[in-house]
Amino acid sequence: MAINVSAQSLKGAWKSQQPNNSTAVMILADDYLMISSFSILNKYFDRTEGGTFTMKDGKLTYNREFHSADTAKINKTVTYQVDRKDSILTLRSEDEDLVWMLVDDAASVPMAGTWHITERANGDAGELVKIHQSGTRKTLKILSGTRFQWAAIDPAVKGFYGTGGGSYTIKDGKYTEKIEFFSRDNHRVGAELSFNWALKDGRWDHSGKSSKGDPIHEVWEKIK
Template sequence: MKTKLSITAIFLCSIVVFLSLSSLKSKQPSVQELIGAWKYGTPSNQTVLINSATAFAVTTYNLPGKKFISSYGGSWRLDGNTMVRKIEFNSANPDEVGKEIRVSIGLSGDKLTAGKEQFARLDNGRPGELAGAWIIIGNYKNDVLQKSPVIFKSRRTMKILSGTRFQWIAYDIDSKKLLNSGGGTYETSNGMYGESIEFFTKSPEGVGRRLEFEYTFDGDNWRHKGKSSTGGVVDECWVRRESLEK
């Protein structure tokens, strides 16, 4: 009788251990769990992934060397444990633009595996008030919005933000060209939005600068007002990408 009880106890303990170990392995994540910023690599060759609920951008750059290396992104959706990415820009491999790329993913704590890449979480979409994907739709002149005649077509400018990271990308889907991009870290406080630039495709001299802007909301619109890295006046209107995709 004691032998049977011992065998049963060992069997139950084995199940508990197995379940405990299984819980430590990567699990099938939800969209909400993937939102935010992720990173791997060293400062001289680091890769940052920013996910909003529907869009993403992955960029590799050399921060101390002030060198942009590559960037790709677009829209994404979740299919089980697979991230299905629709590529809208890819500086290193433009032939991927327009294609759907399926990437197997797994999440274990603050570690994200995406294909062969392993990222560590930087934030979960907080605390920044501007988290999400935005598309520029026009500029203000004398406080009056002048909308672009062409919005969210082949040629577009998207800005994607997590809770602490940002990247803007100007690109053309039809020509498969990434036209310009920049990004880094940001903060929001009392109606002010501050960017610290970590990469910039056009001018490495912009890396290391901090820019301050005012920001206000009008429904889905974000008014972005201040001065650019070259000193020019900026008074832009951005709208959440999701509102254009409805």
């Protein structure tokens, strides 16, 4: 059955099988998306890209803020005609047709969205300190109902500094990530990281141990 297409109806995670036997996963939040291509079996990271998007009259206009494999595509806009039938999403442009299968529908998931760090514990006392963003470099984390991806980027200089992602669960005050790709170190693939989790007034309180075993305490908030 055809579905009336809006940004809200696309919100969630989608997957597609690639010609090189890797899997591509696309996560869409309210006005941001990230796509990553990887192989869990081979612990292989292929590429990633992402940026802002808008929906109007059945068309998705996407402006890339980062692209790990081709910097010439950064800050370039592409428009796709969008067609959704049940769990199949087709994006058509002048250059390509992309077919995606639904992984999860995140329209009503509180954690679904694009997040950035606003506070971080600093020093031995572990007190949270406001982060005063300067410049254009940023680290974003996008979540669907079951999937996550983070990316460290600087669109102004076409900078890409790393990404990772996989699946996540939340249960009994614990947020647990299972890493399926990591651009800097493929040995992290398959690892599980569990953190203390709380969500209050739009603030995601995140604490525990990093993948290196270092203590972390951060507050993330959704990008408006």
